[in-house]
Amino acid sequence: MATQTVIRDPEATRNKIVCAAFAEFYRQGFQGGSLARIVEGAGVTKGALFHHFSGKEALGYAVLDEVIGPLLQQRWLASLIGSPDPIGAMQQAFRKFIRTDIDSGHFALGCPLNNLAQEMSPLDPSFRGRIDSLYLAWREGIALALADGMAQGTVRVDVSPQSAAAFIVAAQMGIWGTGKFSQDGALMMQAGEAICDYLETLRA
Amino acid sequence: MATQTVIRDPEATRNKIVCAAFAEFYRQGFQGGSLARIVEGAGVTKGALFHHFSGKEALGYAVLDEVIGPLLQQRWLASLIGSPDPIGAMQQAFRKFIRTDIDSGHFALGCPLNNLAQEMSPLDPSFRGRIDSLYLAWREGIALALADGMAQGTVRVDVSPQSAAAFIVAAQMGIWGTGKFSQDGALMMQAGEAICDYLETLRA
DNA sequence: GATCACATACCGACCGTTCGGTATGTTGAT
DNA sequence: ATCAACATACCGAACGGTCGGTATGTGATC
Numbered sequence: 262m263a264t265q266t267v268i269r270d271p272e273a274t275r276n277k278i279v280c281a282a283f284a285e286f287y288r289q290g291f292q293g294g295s296l297a298r299i300v301e302g303a304g305v306t307k308g309a310l311f312h313h314f315s316g317k318e319a320l321g322y323a324v325l326d327e328v329i330g331p332l333l334q335q336r337w338l339a340s341l342i343g344s345p346d347p348i349g350a351m352q353q354a355f356r357k358f359i360r361t362d363i364d365s366g367h368f369a370l371g372c373p374l375n376n377l378a379q380e381m382s383p384l385d386p387s388f389r390g391r392i393d394s395l396y397l398a399w400r401e402g403i404a405l406a407l408a409d410g411m412a413q414g415t416v417r418v419d420v421s422p423q424s425a426a427a428f429i430v431a432a433q434m435g436i437w438g439t440g441k442f443s444q445d446g447a448l449m450m451q452a453g454e455a456i457c458d459y460l461e462t463l464r465a
Numbered sequence: 466m467a468t469q470t471v472i473r474d475p476e477a478t479r480n481k482i483v484c485a486a487f488a489e490f491y492r493q494g495f496q497g498g499s500l501a502r503i504v505e506g507a508g509v510t511k512g513a514l515f516h517h518f519s520g521k522e523a524l525g526y527a528v529l530d531e532v533i534g535p536l537l538q539q540r541w542l543a544s545l546i547g548s549p550d551p552i553g554a555m556q557q558a559f560r561k562f563i564r565t566d567i568d569s570g571h572f573a574l575g576c577p578l579n580n581l582a583q584e585m586s587p588l589d590p591s592f593r594g595r596i597d598s599l600y601l602a603w604r605e606g607i608a609l610a611l612a613d614g615m616a617q618g619t620v621r622v623d624v625s626p627q628s629a630a631a632f633i634v635a636a637q638m639g640i641w642g643t644g645k646f647s648q649d650g651a652l653m654m655q656a657g658e659a660i661c662d663y664l665e666t667l668r669a
Numbered sequence: 670g671a672t673c674a675c676a677t678a679c680c681g682a683c684c685g686t687t688c689g690g691t692a693t694g695t696t697g698a699t
Numbered sequence: 700a701t702c703a704a705c706a707t708a709c710c711g712a713a714c715g716g717t718c719g720g721t722a723t724g725t726g727a728t729c
Contacts, residue, residue, distance in 0.1 A: 271674065290584065293496050296719065307720085308676050317719065370587060378646035379583050380494065383574055392646055421659075427643065427652055428659030432632070435639030439631065442582035442596055448631055455625075455632030462666045475708065500685065511686085512710045521685065 275313045277303040282320050283328045287373050290380050291321050291388075318387070321377075325391045329374050333395055337433075338402040346415050347406035348464055351429065352457045359436070359453045363446040371441035375434045400426040407463070417465050425463060432456045479517045481507040486524050487532045491577050494584050495525050495592075522591070525581075529595045533578050537599055541637075542606040550619050551610035552668055555633065556661045563640070563657045567650040575645035579638045604630040611667070621669050629667060636660045 281303035285294040296317060300310050314320045337354060344350045362368040370376075374395060381388035403426035410416030436456065440449035485506035489498040500521060504514050518524045541558060548554045566572040574580075578599060585592035607630035614620030640660065644653035 274674080288587070290496070292494070293588075295717085297717085306676050309674075311720070312674060371583060375642065376583065379575060379580065379642055382646040382648070383492070384497075389646065389648070396643075396646065420662075421655075424655045424659045424662075427656040428636070428640075428663070431639030431643045431656045432636055433639065434642045435635030435637065436632075438579065438583055438638045438642065439600075439635045442586040442593065442600065444586070444593070451625075451628045452631040452635045455628045458624075458628075459632070459663050459666070462663070478708080499683085501683085510710050512688095513708075515686075516708060 271313070274303075274305060274309055278305060278310055278313060278320070279323050279327055283324045283373070286321065286324055287370055287376065291317075291377060292380065292384075296320075318385070321381075321388065322391060325374075325377065325388070325395070329377070330395055333374060333399060337399060341402050341406040343409075344406060345410075345413055347403075347410045348416060348460050350406070351403070352460050355433075355436075355453050355456060355460075359440075359450055362437075362440070363449065368437070368440035368446060368449055369444045372434065372437035375437055378434075396430060399430050403429055411465075414465055417463055420463055429456070429460070432459075475517070478507075478509060478513055482509060482514055482517060482524070483527050483531055487528045487577070490525065490528060491574055491580065495521075495581060496584065496588075500524075522589070525585075525592065526595060529578075529581065529592070529599070533581070534599055537578060537603060541603060545606050545610040547613075548610060549614075549617055551607075551614045552620060552664050554610070555607070556664050559637075559640075559657050559660060563644075563654055566641075566644070567653065572641070572644035572650060572653055573648045576638065576641035579641060582638075600634060604634050607633055615669075618669050621667055624667055633660070633664070636663075 278299065281299045282294070285299045285302060289295070289298075296307065296310060299320075300307055303309075310320070314323065336358060340350050340354060341347055359368070374392065377388065378392045378396070382392060383389075400423070404422035407416050407420070407422040407425060411418050411422075432452075436449060436452045439452050440446065443449070482503065485503045486498070488506060489503045493499070493502075500511065500514060503524075504511050507514075514524070518527065540562060544554050544558060545551055563572070578596065581592065582596045582600070586596060587593075604627070608626035611620050611624070611626040611629060615622050615626075640653060640656045643656050644650065647653070
């Protein structure tokens with residue numbers, strides 16, 4: 262008889278928990294998300310979860326730091342860094358990710374970061390702080406890219422990079438929020454085209 | 466002898482419950498909102514609540530229909546109907562209500578309609594339908610006002626009223642969402658000035 | 670054999686909901 | 700005008716279920 266050794270891989274276990282938690286919180290929200298469903302989705306037990314995390318809050322922080330933060334970085338910031346045409350890059354990003362999320366159906370669940378931001382900011386200062394840092398980095402990335410564009414002559418010099426960045430991020434929140442509540446991809450694309458029009462008005 | 470104060474006033478009781486529910490759901494969300502806190506806030510008991518409403522869901526629907534709907538109407542639609550300058554009216558509305566909500570502190574709790582939309586749309590089709598109707602009326606009101614503005618020569622004729630309306634409503638969601646997660650009134654005002662700039666680009 | 674990495678069993682709290690009961694109107698026959 | 704018969708309005712204790720969290724057991728690893 263084969264002696265089946267149970268393979269123990271703490272890092273992989275932790276990772277499975279974080280991924281399952283991301284999926285659960287994305288669909289059900291943080292408060293509505295159930296630890297029982299998370300451990301079920303991860304194929305582990307509560308013992309494993311509480312071995313790796315001190316509680317539900319710590320798990321939520323890990324989701325923000327280890328999943329949502331990197332996702333934001335690669336989706337919205339990577340293509341902006343050092344781009345000669347930040348306006349075109351943002352238009353491309355909006356069109357691309359609206360299309361991507363509609364095709365995958367994820368648009369009906371909204372933006373993971375925005376979901377947590379709206380739910381948890383008034384309730385938990387630690388959540389709010391982490392979320393604030395992520396949105397701040399997002400705005401700063403856009404503002405920096407716009408300022409660079411001004412220096413390179415691709416962006417009008419009479420716009421405020423900070424104000425425009427605040428608005429662009431707010432618009433992203435609103436567009437993904439529109440897709441979520443309406444579950445109407447065409448409506449989301451309409452709003453997406455309108456922000457591309459707005460971005461066009463920022464060109465030099 | 467003085468007539469004894471009316472002990473039983475079903476309409477007033479129902480009203481107190483709906484108002485308390487609005488406040489509770491606004492602060493805690495629908496799922497996070499507690500019926501115990503609602504009856505406490507209304508100064509009644511659970512018996513009264515379940516006499517007037519079949520359950521938590523029905524109470525949520527009443528809040529949408531009887532509080533949030535009228536609020537939307539008076540805040541955003543009333544000033545648009547038949548306005549000769551819809552763009553100016555919307556700019557005024559954004560500046561006025563951003564100021565109002567910052568002064569009252571309500572901005573930190575976001576937009577009541579958007580809060581419910583983001584939380585409940587993926588979970589409850591009945592909620593989603595009601596919310597969808599409200600946002601649809603909002604978009605249609607804006608689109609109609611823009612079309613009127615085109616006929617009167619105050620709005621550029623090469624913009625799509627539907628697309629612009631979808632974007633303006635999305636921007637409202639994003640701006641109030643920004644105020645909520647950041648709890649930073651100045652940031653919210655920055656975004657508000659940027660949408661006023663965008664609205665300006667729609668002028669004929 | 671000590672420690673790590675889990676699994677299992679279970680706890681108390683809180684939730685929305687139910688329900689038996691009571692107090693207050695309302696109606697209509699006498 | 701009175702009073703039984705009924706409906707409405709409201710109370711508050713209790714229920715079943717789910718929740719996050721914990722205490723303890725067990726096998727793998729070093």
